[in-house]
Amino acid sequence: MNQPLTSSEPLPTLPLQSDSLLPVIESPAGHSTTDVRRPIMDLTVQELTDWLKSIGQPGFRAKQIRRWLVEHRITSFDQMTDVPAALRKQLDEHFRFSPFEVVNHQIARDQTEKLLLRLHDGELVECVLMRDPDRRTVCISTQVGCAMGCVFCASGLLGVKRNLTPTEIIEQVLVLHRMMKDDERITNVVVMGIGEPLANYRSLMQSLTFLTDEEGFGLGARRITVSTVGLPDKIRELAQSGQQFNLAVSLHAPNDVLRSEIVPINKSIGIQEILDAADEYFTLTGRRISYEYVLMAGINDRPEHAEELAFILRGRNAHVNLIPMNGVNELVMTAPRDPDTQEFLQILQYEGITATVRKRKGADIDAACGQLRLNRETKRD
Numbered sequence: 001m002n003q004p005l006t007s008s009e010p011l012p013t014l015p016l017q018s019d020s021l022l023p024v025i026e027s028p029a030g031h032s033t034t035d036v037r038r039p040i041m042d043l044t045v046q047e048l049t050d051w052l053k054s055i056g057q058p059g060f061r062a063k064q065i066r067r068w069l070v071e072h073r074i075t076s077f078d079q080m081t082d083v084p085a086a087l088r089k090q091l092d093e094h095f096r097f098s099p100f101e102v103v104n105h106q107i108a109r110d111q112t113e114k115l116l117l118r119l120h121d122g123e124l125v126e127c128v129l130m131r132d133p134d135r136r137t138v139c140i141s142t143q144v145g146c147a148m149g150c151v152f153c154a155s156g157l158l159g160v161k162r163n164l165t166p167t168e169i170i171e172q173v174l175v176l177h178r179m180m181k182d183d184e185r186i187t188n189v190v191v192m193g194i195g196e197p198l199a200n201y202r203s204l205m206q207s208l209t210f211l212t213d214e215e216g217f218g219l220g221a222r223r224i225t226v227s228t229v230g231l232p233d234k235i236r237e238l239a240q241s242g243q244q245f246n247l248a249v250s251l252h253a254p255n256d257v258l259r260s261e262i263v264p265i266n267k268s269i270g271i272q273e274i275l276d277a278a279d280e281y282f283t284l285t286g287r288r289i290s291y292e293y294v295l296m297a298g299i300n301d302r303p304e305h306a307e308e309l310a311f312i313l314r315g316r317n318a319h320v321n322l323i324p325m326n327g328v329n330e331l332v333m334t335a336p337r338d339p340d341t342q343e344f345l346q347i348l349q350y351e352g353i354t355a356t357v358r359k360r361k362g363a364d365i366d367a368a369c370g371q372l373r374l375n376r377e378t379k380r381d
């Protein structure tokens with residue numbers, strides 16, 4: 001590779017894709033709040049029952065309150081109409097309705113919605129709702145920033161600040177659910193937002209348990225996809241969970257020399273280890289593995305890369321998701337040319353590898369992973 005992947009030079013700014021965005025909400029970036037109330041979703045139903053009893057309220061109200069929080073499309077305790085007004089007031093005194101505040105809300109022409117959320121300590125994360133005729137997919141974040149350092153990704157440019165709590169992960173699904181129209185419901189969740197989900201494994205698993213639990217959000221495990229840079233031990237642990245989550249592995253290169261340049265963490269892992277762990281995942285769960293491959297012009301989009309990728313995936317039950325890179329203002333890498341993407345796809349298919357090119361959603365808003373947060377963080381001093 002003769003092209004540097006990152007640059008400290010001021011870069012030619014890509015045309016901002018936000019000319020037609022509709023900022024429904026825009027409030028100034030702030031820092032930590034002084035609100036010390038616990039987010040109510042931090043409490044299990046049992047803990048909520050105990051708290052209610054401690055203030056002389058019947059325990060059955062816990063499930064009633066929980067239903068309001070999980071199923072209904074309300075935005076404050078005050079809207080819990082079958083909860084006595086005095087109790088609604090007490091709830092508001094002791095708990096926060098949501099662990100975060102929506103500071104920016106964009107709606108794209110294709111009805112993709114993207115939220116920038118401010119957490120109680122001032123940190124920012126993003127989540128996205130994508131609409132297809134027959135599905136509503138939510139993309140959620142698991143960390144503030146990311147430590148993996150993938151060179152094409154806006155999320156990791158500022159490193160990782162901290163893990164999200166289970167409530168902060170779950171609530172991204174709930175906040176988008178509450179914003180949807182009455183006749184819409186979330187059908188799929190992809191853990192593909194900011195952060196490396198398997199590096200925040202405990203919180204991830206608690207969140208997924210809530211999302212799949214009948215008493216929680218009640219979504220089938222097969223409707224949930226966990227996207228990872230490829231941490232073999234954690235892939236194996238996820239395989240042991242006994243749940244049929246979909247696994248997407250972000251490969252981005254067909255050999256270790258190139259992958260270590262694009263995905264720095266690869267230096268200490270290596271593609272073979274990841275493929276072995278993914279094979280085990282398939283054996284244990286029966287779920288076909290998706291390999292994600294962000295195509296960058298002149299870097300990993302050449303015909304020989306496609307041939308090599310087909311070679312390493314041959315015989316595996318795999319699907320390749322080709323993703324033309326979204327431009328990130330701070331980076332020199334660019335999207336591949338359309339004919340190159342098509343040729344790459346055709347080579348894979350000719351070699352017998354199932355592959356598709358990912359449809360772009362929310363093209364007219366800051367859709368690249370972590371771009372919204374990055375824009376905000378780089379404006380703040």
Ligand code: SAH
Pocket residue numbers: 148152153154191192193194195196197227228229230248249250292293294323324325326327328368369
């Ligand atoms: N850390 C996890 C999940 C977050 S990144 C992982 O590596 O899979 C999830 C996906 O975001 C990546 O596979 C990549 O497909 C996508 N992504 C990130 N930055 C992108 C960009 N600039 N253009 C296109 N896709 C990007």
